[in-house]
Amino acid sequence: MLSKNQIKLITSLQQKKYRDQHQLFVAEGNKLVSDLIKAKAEVEFLIYTKEWKECNSIARKTKINNRIETDENQIKKISSLKTPATVIGVFKIESKTEDENNIQNSLSLVLDDVRDPGNLGTIIRIADWFGIKHIFCSRNTVDLYNSKVIQATMGAISSVNVIYTDIEELILKYKTPSFPIYGTFLEGEIIYKCQLQKKGFIIMGNEGKGVSQNIQKLVTNKLYIPNFPNGEAVSESLNVSVATSIICSEFRREEF
Incomplete structure (x- = not known):
């Protein structure tokens, strides 16, 4: 389950100053999270429900150290969506350079x-x-x-x-x-x-x-x-x- 500090961190990332401070951002939803993982975006931690894990192989096949299985009530506490997703990823912000x-x-x-x-x-x-x-x-x-x-x-x-x-x-x-x-x-x-x-x-x-x-x-x-x-x-x-x-x-x- 999510700790109080993790909930505080994730909800704080809805504000730019904390995204800048921690160099982290939040992505919600199966397609968005899956696409970021496939693109090798660096995952800080992944939060999901049991139902999502059972239906999606990416959580099992991808090496992610910090995985947190939780329930819908806790997902609602950290989600910015009106209808919370069953998976939320916290990703590191990567530096961008010109080619x-x-x-x-x-x-x-x-x-x-x-x-x-x-x-x-x-x-x-x-x-x-x-x-x-x-x-x-x-x-x-x-x-x-x-x-x-x-x-x-x-x-x-x-x-x-x-x-x-x-x-x-x-x-x-x-x-x-x-x-x-x-x-x-x-x-x-x-x-x-x-x-x-x-x-x-x-x-x-x-x-x-x-x-x-x-x-x-x-x-x-x-x-x-x-x-x-x-x-x-x-x-x-x-x-x-x-x-x-x-x-x-x-x-x-x-x-x-």
Whole structure:
């Protein structure tokens, strides 16, 4: 069974300051936990019910030192979900580094102050689907290890390298005449008419304010996703994760 100290630790990890302090994060649910374990994420400890253990071989086949079998009542005490899962993993936060060669020769996403956890998690899933290996986040972007972000990634967090950095310095570091910096703007060129490259940064802005002024100045290729019929008034702009999906799909379509 879980000790009082373990319950206190796990519940504290719902706050960023304690995730930073302990360098740990929590993942809940069979698919998410299983995907992280398969991706060789380092497990601090694994908590599960007897029923989960009997139905899932990963707990038996994987070498995990700290395993805790408990009951549904204790799971409820530590879960951040309305309907608690039958397995919870506490994982170590690994340090992320840039693969400069990969970055210079492929597409990467750059997120300029994306604040909604669901949006960040969905964008990570989108990147994974379209084979984008790097996402760079401004320092004000929502924390990767926020429980809502983790849930929204549906395990894709193990496949995409998410790095928090000064994105202005990052862009200046890689920006060259042959390395385009893409961004979406109302005054941009219609994306369906553009010849898109296989490398560069795709910048996605804040949900309410879009791409910040200092980053706008660094964009070399302004793109526009038109509504239909083109030019007709619509109620509101696209959600940032939806826009990311459309843009990534169009970039990959160019490769077929």
